[in-house]
Amino acid sequence: MTKIAIIDYGMGNLRSVQKGFEKVGFEAVVTADPQVVLAAEKVVLPGVGAFRDCMRNLEQGGFVEPLLQVIRSGRPFLGICVGMQLLFTDSVEFGLYRGLDVIPGHVLRFPEGMHEGGEALKVPHMGWNQLAIKRRPPAFAEVADGANVYFVHSYYARPDDERVVAATATYGIEFCAAVWQDNIVATQFHPEKSQAVGLSILKKFGEMK
Template structure:
């Protein structure tokens, strides 16, 4: 039995993530950890997140999750970031007037802008709803997921796909952006797999089976 830890730092409803994990890994233990001590003995780590980046960073730093995450990165433990959980791993975000993030990935998170157009049509921000993800690389986390599958997004800030060696998946919404990034034992998605029907459940199942290697 594996211990799958979902970090709870007060940002977003984590029960949908935990519920989805319990469906794809019924024999494993799923723990919502509010302290690093509760994450002790983890085999896998999930960093979710919904909300403003400044609040997310404060909520993540306060309980001591930064040293925990760094130890997990260094140990090779499989790590999954979801939505703002992906963005806090970036170098910075334009949200809240500019916020320094964890810098695990060197890219920034940028604002889509108010005047966003595609094919002459004005696009609403936040980007909310289903969109196709083109797999940029062959990766175990994409196993049994058809290229171009639709996933569910809710976000106003994006990580650029251009000149981004970490990109694992790409989506278009007025601009090409990173739907997923990866480096070594980290895989992070801008979309919400727990809200993305069969493709999302398959990605979570792949995470449960992933050994942390590309």
């Protein structure tokens, strides 16, 4: 059985995620086969690009039902960047598009005209930013409050229930940087680009049962 399956639906930074797991001692398989995903012990959903395109590719690749089955089964599931956003009810990116609706809530665009310290803030939010830990999922066991991680995004998720928020960051506004619900942990930032902090998240996720 595949230990860790990384879903290849044409919309993720797949090799760098795979290399991140390899660096911390875990074999991860990049797969475009929904049956491999369905049989995996742990599943990772990365995502780069527009929400609507990611959702369309998931549907066309036959991944939606296997993904939902994995999540319902209680197996560890990691969403990264748009892979986190897809867990929500819908997104306003390029219209209004439905997501997987595993976590009730909405994906919104950063507001126009944000400022910080008198400086206008550009969207997308790109670069290093500090996490404020709200709840600590097992995958965050070694992540310090205030740790720096790497973001690239113009949209952010807003859960209906704030209790699922694991961490926030601030860029003009305070936004949800990570969620934790049962067996699901998902990050708006990129662990695979976040050096030692990110690698610790991949390692602890790999150790989850």
